[in-house]
Amino acid sequence: MQYAHMPAGYIISTLLFKKFGKCNVSYRKFISYGMIGAVAPDFDMIYFFFQDHILHHTHRFYSHYPIIWLSLLLLSALWMLFDNYHSQYPALAVIFTLNGFFHLILDTIGGAIYWLARPGMVGESFAIEQYLPWSSASIELVILLGALCLSGKKLIIYLYKVIDNL
Numbered sequence: 001m002q003y004a005h006m007p008a009g010y011i012i013s014t015l016l017f018k019k020f021g022k023c024n025v026s027y028r029k030f031i032s033y034g035m036i037g038a039v040a041p042d043f044d045m046i047y048f049f050f051q052d053h054i055l056h057h058t059h060r061f062y063s064h065y066p067i068i069w070l071s072l073l074l075l076s077a078l079w080m081l082f083d084n085y086h087s088q089y090p091a092l093a094v095i096f097t098l099n100g101f102f103h104l105i106l107d108t109i110g111g112a113i114y115w116l117a118r119p120g121m122v123g124e125s126f127a128i129e130q131y132l133p134w135s136s137a138s139i140e141l142v143i144l145l146g147a148l149c150l151s152g153k154k155l156i157i158y159l160y161k162v163i164d165n166l
């Protein structure tokens, strides 16, 4: 997947925002952290181009290891539980890591992810596109349209409130 990561992060963050209502986090900050987390695994492109010199596929790098994102997600969730939902920072960490983990699910649809990889051992990759009745491009299109519909709905609600306050 190439284009659907950030829209998917937008959809997930928008749908989950109300669940984090007790955390005193602003909508804009929550969505921003979610969308950045949705593309964070691909930050390895910097290493890929400038250090690795395009020798290995980026899915072989630590930033695409599910065990790392799952560990960070669990730590963030524990932080939020111990913080008793008071601070915004654990909520931002949860949405960042959740979308980072979801990035790997989308990459499994559009490519192949080494789901059992851990530092020191990459293992076998796993892809599901060949088992799906649709191409990854059509799934990307659905995600993009979903994000557009969701943002359009938010815009209409916002405009209605502005007009209502006149």
Ligand SMILES: [Zn+2]
Pocket (backbone or CB within 6 Å): 041, 042, 064, 103, 107
């Ligand atoms: Zn990726």
